[in-house]
Amino acid sequence: MRRLKSLVKKEFFQILRDPSSLMISFVLPTILLFIYGYGVSLDYKSLAIGLVLEETSPDAQSFAKALTNSSYFSVSIERDRIKLNQQLIEG
Structure with a gap:
């Protein structure tokens, strides 16, 4: 010591x-x-994300609605994954 x-x-x-x-x-x-x-700001506003809804259950709809109502995300919701990828790449 x-x-x-x-x-x-x-x-x-x-x-x-x-x-x-x-x-x-x-x-x-x-x-x-x-x-x-x-x-450095770690507060993101309108972060673009894509959500593929493969089923239309009430839980999936509720989750999609919660993401859409958030001010942090700009959500694109589609049923087709390829179409959603195209949209996200194009902006």
């Missing part, structure tokens, strides 16, 4: 003496924190 404590102390002083290590240790994570906080 004493060795670990002395090693941590030595490395801490080494980082304080070296400006590039100081920048990598403190400045770079702060910059990345701001970039990820303000620059």
Whole structure:
């Protein structure tokens, strides 16, 4: 335990003496924190998805309706998988 404590102390002083290590240790994570906080948005609106309804059961209809009413998805509902692929590729 004493060795670990002395090693941590030595490395801490080494980082304080070296400006590039100081920048990598403190400045770079702060910059990345701001970039990820303000620059990256994970809130998707109108994400295009396709739903193939192979059966018309009440559960399937309920699921399709729930997806359609969501503000996060732009849903294309078809019975034919090939036709749906064409629609999604075309936009």
